[in-house]
Each structure stands twice: as structure tokens, then as C-alpha cells.
Amino acid sequence: MAMQSSRKITSAPSLETIDQYYNAMRPFWHPVLPSEDLADGKLCGVELLEEPLVLARLNGQTVALQDLCRHFQARLSLGAIEKVAGSGDCIICPYHGWQYNAEGHCVRIPQLTPGRQVPREARVPAYHTQERYGLIWVCLAEKPRFPLPELPGLEDDRFLLGPIRRYPSWTASAPRVIMAALDDTHAPWVHGGLLGDRSHPEAPDHMVGRDGQYLKVQFIMLQPDNRALAGHGNDNQLREVQISTLVGMPNVIHFQIQPRDADGQQCMIIWQAVSPRRYNQTDTYWGSARNFNLSAPAYDEEFEKMQDLVREQDRRVVESQRPWLLPPFWTKLELPLRPADLPLIEYHRWLEELGISLAL
Ligand code: FES
Ligand SMILES: [Fe+2]
Secondary structure, eight states, rough: OOOOOOOOHHHOOOOOHHHHHHHHHTOEEEEEEEEGSSSOOOEEEEEEEEEEEEEEETTTOOOOOOSSSSSTTTOGGEEEEEEEETTTTEETTTTTOOOOTTSSSEEEEEEEEETOOTTTTBBBOEEEEOOOOOEEOOOOOOOOOOOOOOTTTTTOOHHHSOOOOOOOBBBOOOOHHHHHHHOTTTTTHBTTTTTBBOOOOOOOOOEEEETTTTEEEEEEEEEOOOSSTTTTOTTEEEEEEEEEEEEEEEEEEEEEEEEHHHHHHHOOOOEEEEEEEEEEEEEEEEEEESSSSSTTTTTOOOHHHHHHHHHHHHHHHTOOOOOSOOOOOGGSSSSSOOOHHHHHHHHHHHHHHTSSOOOO
């Protein structure tokens, strides 16, 4: 076989490829900030698909505007919120004080010659926002491709919700972060002694299917007894664990985890929603919920410590993967195995159909 240079795989994608990726990701709902991080009366600048956004609560509504003033492109998020007569709460640009309403229309320009109208072009894009599951979500396209995913257990009184956790960004693309969560055969290698066991590297028998906007995967695997399992007690014991995974395409993943030896109703939920700040920079919001040990505090320090360790174990491997953006499935650049990697194969195929995995 002819030797090929790996430069095309390891170098940054072209600007065209990055733009294609961003355009393909725009029609989805992406989490941008935990709700509790946006205080009333405060502005918050975030980035989504390299689009700068200013978030604010104006007249009781959460809004996301492009964070570039139409005048001379200063960051609106450096400004302030003030009430403007006839327009309600407005965002005031820090540079020359142009005032924008919740729809992104400039309603007042302090320097305007008396009697002149605010130009019609004096506006910035306003994007769809909603708040759910403790997060603020934004869609950058005019029409979202799918509604926000319905995540079982997170709005259910029978479950106790853990806190939403934030971590420093991973230097990786969003699909690679989701794939790391969807990939179970790495558990004995990356998370040996925690989520897998090296003497049992065999792949589980996965049931994989699509249902509307969801990829669904079910399987049983052997895990060392760990803090996420109902009836946890003996660290040295291996237990059969049933895992039901739901991927809200393309950026939300939700697991229901039930040890087979515990009461069948006891369930731990772990979920994550990823925020693609840039093609190679991804934030992940993590949450959990459980319907057992309800009298113990929702925040379980030992469980969170274990999750932190698992995430750190994943991070170094995921950050090492190239190319940055997933190549199209058909290029066969990667070599997924059947049936072991079926969940990843199906996810990857679907990303290709959505235009999210692209030419190199
Ligand atoms: S740059 Fe915003 S008002 Fe001038
Ligand atoms: Fe992992």
C-alpha cells in the first residue's frame, strides 16, 4: 500500500469545511449557558459556532442577539441593560450608546440629528432561545430542524436532580465528544476499574435503532460496582448493568442505567448536552438524576468525583483524535468494527445524512 502523508488528517480543516460544518449545525438547538448563570439585569457574551452572542433577560424574556453592534461592531455584551421609554428593556452599546430592543432593532441613537429616523438597517440578528433542563438553548437558523429533545426523568417528581456541571472546554469537535459518550467498548481500556474491566473486553450486544429525532441504543455490560449504580456497596464486584441510551441528534445524550441485580425500578440518569463553541472547542453540560436514595442529598460528592475522573480520562483521548471534524462515513478513513461499534456507525451515518460529517 502506498504511504500517504497524514498532514491532511492532522492539520486544521479548510475555512470552507469549517463553514460547511457550522452551516450544518446551525438548525439545531444548542445549549449555551446554564440558566442560573444569567442574572437579571446582566449581559453575558457567549460563542456558538464561532458566532458571538449576547444573552440577556429583557422584559422577562431570554434573548440572544448577535454580539456585534451594527454601528462599529463593538461587543454589546460589554454594555448594559436600561429601560427605554416606549421600548422596554434595551441593550445599550458600550461605545456610543445605541439602544437595541429584544428583537435586535436599534430604537434610539443618541447622536442622531433631531427629527431624523433611526435607519432601518440599524439592527442585529436575534436568535431563537428557550430554557429547559436548567440550560439556555439557542438555535441560529430561522427554523429549527428538530424540537428540543424530550429527556426522560428530568422533569419527573420521582427523580432527584443533581447539579448541572460545567468543565473547561475540550479541544475537540462536538460530534467527537458525543461519540466518546456513545462508545462503550473503550470502558475497559480508558475507565478500567470504574466503568469496565480489562478481563472482559468483549463488546456488548447492542440494539440500535432510530426513532424520530433520536438514536436509541440498548445493551447490557459488565461494570465494576460504582457510585452510579443503585445498591452500590462492593467495589470489587462486577455487576451486569442495563443501559438505555437516547441521543437527541446531534448533540444531546442521555443514559438510563439500571443494575440487573437491583430492584428493576431503580434508575440513574446521566445526561450531557454539548455546546460547539468552535469546530475544535466544545463545552459540555453534564447532569444526573436518580430515583433511589431519595433521602440523601441531591449532590453526592463521591459520585461527582467519580464523574470528574471519568471525564478527565476521556478528555486526553478525545482531544487526540484527528481529523478535527468527522470525515464522511463513506471515506472509510476510520475503521469501525461490526458489530462492536454499531452505535457509533449509526450515529456517524446519520451525521453524514445531516451534512455534519463532511469532506476533509
Ligand atoms: S459601536 Fe455600538 S454604538 Fe458605536
Ligand atoms: Fe469514556
